[in-house]
Amino acid sequence: MSGIKLTGVSKSFGAVKVIHDVDIEIEQGEFAVFVGPSGCGKSTLLRMIAGLEETTGGEISIDAEDVTHREASKRGVAMVFQSYALYPHLSVFDNMAFSLSIARRPKAEIEKKVRAAAEILRLSDYLAHKPSQLSGGQRQRVAIGRAIVREPRVFLFDEPLSNLDAELRVKMRMEIARLHRQIGATMVYVTHDQVEAMTLADKIVVLKGGVVQQVGAPLELYRNPDNMFVAGFIGSPGMNFLRARVAAGASGRLTIELDDAPGIPFEIPAKAGLPAGEQIFVGVRPEHIALGAREGGIPLSATAEFIEELGGTGYLHALTATGEEMTIECRGEERPQPKQPIRLTLAPEELFAFGDRGVRLR
């Protein structure tokens, strides 16, 4: 068994605990993405795997070897920094050759490995340039090249695309995905951008406040979130949440009513029984709300506010009768006018129910 395994890993800065008992397993060759809002501890966790931060508790193993207290350089990991950390006084070639020349490898070997990496990253024409003469995307590739040359067991990426403009970010995302297919190494990638996480990952780890919220494949997290935070964080635009009350709770099923649609009870599956009158939240994705009245759905009335138009689709922002904000995806030609009352229909099978502490009811 190879790959990375974190067991009960925690980290404190003085009295402040920033990482709480994290258990994660990343398989050999897997592309794992740590995602979460800023300050959730994702970068700290990555730096702990790299060995740049000390681990307060628990165990980190790479290729089934305990590396928790091993020096960064002896862990067989390479890291791509957010700032790229390219040495401004060295050429692209020397930047990429840095680790090998530090280790005093023979000239011919350095030459061969750097040229091979430059070939993969399409940097062959720029080897004599200084980093300052390169574009943002090229610098990013040099930073990746520096990691490739080391032939590490694990690649670590710390928000590598956040300094690029939107267009280049999409392009580099593809390049990183291509690179992963090409060299097949284990990669751990940190980002706050859930789109990057969804498009790149084999496995997503959602973090909040130093606690792992959920681990799973992108679609699994999208279709089956464990709690309100994951449900709201994964997917773009985010999920809508509406207040609801339990009308009656039989074992296995709950009958609930939306605050915005009183008198229209419907059933959702839930193992745990809840007392009648208990407040819960119901989540529904923008793409699962239909405009207009539909047979067999839960009708909802709202007021259109404004539309974010993307061409093929548009995102309608609306307010319900109780003042909840909602986002609705509009496909095709149909676009309601702002400030107009509208009718919406929710399909009961597309709804997610969450208890008052945000835990999924199912």
Place this chain on the structure above:
Amino acid sequence: MLTSERRTKTLTAVLMIAPFVITYLTVFAYPVYKMFALSFTDAPLIGDGRWIGFANYLKLLNQKLFFTSVWNTGYFVLLTVVPNTLVGLGLALMVVRLKGWLQSLVLVLFFLPYILPVSVVTQIWEWVLDQQFGIARYVIELFTGRRISVFRDPIWAMPMVALVTVWWTNGFNLLLFIAGLRNIPADYYEAAMLDGATRWQCFRRITWPLIWPVTALVLTLQLILQLKIFDQVYLMTEGGPFNSTYVLLQLVYREAFRLNHGGLGSAVAVFLFLIIVTVSVLQYQLLRVRGR
């Protein structure tokens, strides 16, 4: 024709730069011109003299004290410029590792001597190094086996003046180096650490090349400053013993203000001026090329 708006702008510009231009011309440009002009005359300190061409310069070439002064000034520069720079860099590398208020405190401690007037500095060190009661006499005794009155010993005098100068001025260099070191992102060292670089390799391959522009600046500033050595020597040794610490500016002082030879004093000053301009321009250019 200037429009009235253009005219107002021009007038404002002239008014703004006038104070500088006037001050510069009266207290810098004119005295420099006078210095050059005087050096070709036999003028006393006050009043005009006769034009005598290069006679002052030829006279210098026959004066033993002139060569002694050139030699001693060079020796002093050798003893201070590079050591002062290296000590500054070395201290900065250590101080920059400290965190928060401790770093500020240590910086203040190292910078304190720099704000002292030269007379206080020399007085302190005359006491410290005193043969009878100075606390440093034990250290000197430890190394030489005997007590030495350092400022009365031709071998010890100049190195001790240099030591005092380094102690006095090092805080400023330390500050420049700290500023330079803080500009190097921590990422560079983290990336190098992941690559397995040792501390020495980090210094050799990252810190040294990236701090080089600051090093070049400090070396040049030091060179200019130390070529103008006068106060410390005048206060501690007065050029002695046996002229072993006699320096160029002191010769200017002696010729112009003690012996009333305005012309000859100016000639020495011109010589020093040309040396400083040439050496510092040359050095800075050389260092910049190397750093590229």
